[in-house]
Amino acid sequence: TQLLEQSPQFLSIQEGENLTVYCNSSSVFSSLQWYRQEPGEGPVLLVTVVTGGEVKKLKRLTFQFGDARKDSSLHITAAQPGDTGLYLCAGGTYGGSQGNLIFGKGTKLSVKP
Amino acid sequence: DVKVTQSSRYLVKRTGEKVFLECVQDMDHENMFWYRQDPGLGLRLIYFSYDVKMKEKGDIPEGYSVSREKKERFSLILESASTNQTSMYLCASRQQGNLLTGELFFGEGSRLTVL
Numbered sequence: 001t002q003l004l005e006q007s008p009q010f011l012s013i014q015e016g017e018n019l020t021v022y023c024n025s026s027s028v029f030s031s032l033q034w035y036r037q038e039p040g041e042g043p044v045l046l047v048t049v050v051t052g053g054e055v056k057k058l059k060r061l062t063f064q065f066g067d068a069r070k071d072s073s074l075h076i077t078a079a080q081p082g083d084t085g086l087y088l089c090a091g092g093t094y095g096g097s098q099g100n101l102i103f104g105k106g107t108k109l110s111v112k113p
Numbered sequence: 114d115v116k117v118t119q120s121s122r123y124l125v126k127r128t129g130e131k132v133f134l135e136c137v138q139d140m141d142h143e144n145m146f147w148y149r150q151d152p153g154l155g156l157r158l159i160y161f162s163y164d165v166k167m168k169e170k171g172d173i174p175e176g177y178s179v180s181r182e183k184k185e186r187f188s189l190i191l192e193s194a195s196t197n198q199t200s201m202y203l204c205a206s207r208q209q210g211n212l213l214t215g216e217l218f219f220g221e222g223s224r225l226t227v228l
Binding site for chain 2 (some may be wrong): 031040044045048090101
């Protein structure tokens with residue numbers, strides 16, 4: 001069974017700090033997506049990475065897909081209260097009972113002003 | 114603006130009641146999904162559908178059934194609700210042809226409490 005482990009599970013920081021969230025697996029994934037879920041809302045896609053070693057930037061957010069396509073990281077620079085939410089990684093894989101997408105359990109980020 | 118709409122944001126039901134959760138999408142997507150989300154357990158897939166009248170079991174289908182009679186609508190049914198089905202239920206849709214990279218569009222969720 002393919003699993004995605006996210007760490008840390010919880011993160012509480014002050015506005016302006018930097019942080020990194022990790023998504024790790026022992027399995028290879030064909031793609032890796034990151035979603036953010038704000039309180040009371042459904043998750044929203046932030047980015048999709050498909051190539052080992054790929055780095056994508058979205059304003060203050062930097063996403064990296066590991067060279068072996070088994071892990072990914074999300075780095076936020078100068079966090080703001082608006083970054084508060086649940087960050088979910090999801091690995092793309094063929095077949096199985098997961099509809100081609102396996103979700104990690106998420107990292108709950110709280111950014112205090 | 115693309116949208117996935119779930120019929121109820123909050124429901125309170127009694128043990129043994131039949132519960133219907135409705136989901137409608139306006140993007141003409143072929144794929145639709147039902148997840149439940151619980152603290153510490155993340156998103157778990159209940160059922161998904163690749164197209165009209167098709168359904169596939171996810172990781173936790175026990176106690177649930179689904180219906181996909183029209184492309185835009187995917188219903189989740191709890192035949193006899195139990196307290197362990199108290200949860201947040203999320204519906205999502207995705208365009209066919211992008212199984213590994215396609216974006217999932219989620220609804221706002223339906224929080225079900227079973228007493």
